Amino acid sequence: MKKTLLNIHIYVGLVFGPYFAIYGLSTLAFNHGWGWQNPSRISVEKTLDLPSGLEGADLAWAVRDSLGSWGSIPGKPQPDEAGIMNYRVRRPAREYRVRLKTGTGEAALSGEDYGFWGVVKGLHGLRGVDGSAWANTWWVYSEVSIWALAFAALGGVYFWWDRVAERRIGWWILGVGTACSALMMLYMAT
Amino acid sequence: MYTLIRKIHLYTALALTLFVVMYALTGFVIYRPSWFPNNRVETTRSESLEWERPDFGQGDREIFKVMVPQAEAFREAFHISARYGFTRTEKDGGYTLVYRKPGVEERITAYADRDSIAVLTIQNGGAWTWNRMHQMHLFKGGPLYFLWGVLLDIVSISLILFALTGVWMWYTLKAKQRRLGWILLAGSTTYTVGSLIFLLVGA
Numbered sequence A: 001m002k003k004t005l006l007n008i009h010i011y012v013g014l015v016f017g018p019y020f021a022i023y024g025l026s027t028l029a030f031n032h033g034w035g036w037q038n039p040s041r042i043s044v045e046k047t048l049d050l051p052s053g054l055e056g057a058d059l060a061w062a063v064r065d066s067l068g069s070w071g072s073i074p075g076k077p078q079p080d081e082a083g084i085m086n087y088r089v090r091r092p093a094r095e096y097r098v099r100l101k102t103g104t105g106e107a108a109l110s111g112e113d114y115g116f117w118g119v120v121k122g123l124h125g126l127r128g129v130d131g132s133a134w135a136n137t138w139w140v141y142s143e144v145s146i147w148a149l150a151f152a153a154l155g156g157v158y159f160w161w162d163r164v165a166e167r168r169i170g171w172w173i174l175g176v177g178t179a180c181s182a183l184m185m186l187y188m189a190t
Numbered sequence B: 001m002y003t004l005i006r007k008i009h010l011y012t013a014l015a016l017t018l019f020v021v022m023y024a025l026t027g028f029v030i031y032r033p034s035w036f037p038n039n040r041v042e043t044t045r046s047e048s049l050e051w052e053r054p055d056f057g058q059g060d061r062e063i064f065k066v067m068v069p070q071a072e073a074f075r076e077a078f079h080i081s082a083r084y085g086f087t088r089t090e091k092d093g094g095y096t097l098v099y100r101k102p103g104v105e106e107r108i109t110a111y112a113d114r115d116s117i118a119v120l121t122i123q124n125g126g127a128w129t130w131n132r133m134h135q136m137h138l139f140k141g142g143p144l145y146f147l148w149g150v151l152l153d154i155v156s157i158s159l160i161l162f163a164l165t166g167v168w169m170w171y172t173l174k175a176k177q178r179r180l181g182w183i184l185l186a187g188s189t190t191y192t193v194g195s196l197i198f199l200l201v202g203a
Helices: A002-032 A056-066 A115-123 A135-161 A164-189 B002-015 B017-031 B060-077 B126-135 B143-173 B179-201
Strands: A040-047 A084-091 A094-101 A106-113 B041-048 B083-089 B095-101 B104-110 B116-123
Touching: A002 A115, A002 A135, A002 B143, A002 B179, A056 A084, A056 A094, A115 B179, A135 A164, A135 B002, A135 B017, A135 B179, A164 B002, A164 B017, A164 B126, A164 B143, B002 B017, B002 B143, B017 B126, B017 B143, B060 B083, B060 B095, B143 B179
Parallel strands: none
Antiparallel strands: A040 A106, A084 A094, A094 A106, B041 B116, B083 B095, B095 B104, B104 B116
């Protein structure tokens, strides 16, 4: 039983270890604000032949593709009274703003690229990007990793408990660590 | 050496068990929000106050920085207990300053008429309080937030250490049966690094 559990603990760790590392790195990046400073600016302007029969979100997606970009488009973009459509295109580390004159097909895309740390932070909690099969697999890996992390924590407690000689010091570390963490969380939440 | 690495792996995990479990469980609130209804309570009050609109920059970060002094002044004037998070521009020319701490979100909306302010207080329900705890980072906001930031750093570094020491322990323990481990490790590392590169180099 112990050997089987240890094998599962080890192999689950090998499968999800890279996620834990990314999770740790991205948390450091969030905590220190890495990746926000000095993003690269992106700017593209084109006059497009707008496909007929498309409007709203369908038109926004088509223009996004024609501008050589990809990412999710939040909301339901619609042109204003002057026929100008403003919307955003988002994906990890990239944030674009698109301004389209539906009458003439003039499209301007501008945005920021937050580079490596932007991608690392984007992978933290990524639930998918419209139109990207690869990016849409990440949430599965993330969600199973959460289960794996909980399982690894419980398994670790079991392996510690099995080592009689280390129970006392383990209790102290577990008790003091848990009490301090719980007090701090309660204080923050109230 | 093995004993030392094993002890680091075990004792850091035991010390941080609650934090690790909290981050794991609150991850579900983020990934499966429909499982956790947010029974939040909202209250609104209006105040009279003349204000001046600062010049905003282009990106969200520029707006955040420009608004810090006014956000702090409003925080004192309206007795806001939460920490300034970000500023959202409104279509009418006004803007909303959002303050957050676990359990509470406060939004101060400065209307375009420039002489009135609305303060919206949102008391979040249980699971969403934990969600906010998951998202709390940076060291600003006072000594307690600083301490939280330090703890978060320790948890982050420990997670990276768990992964590295775990791989090292597998390599040492399974000296004669490493094939399965290599396959799993190579697969997961390739997928993770591949995802990073895919998102980094895409147009």
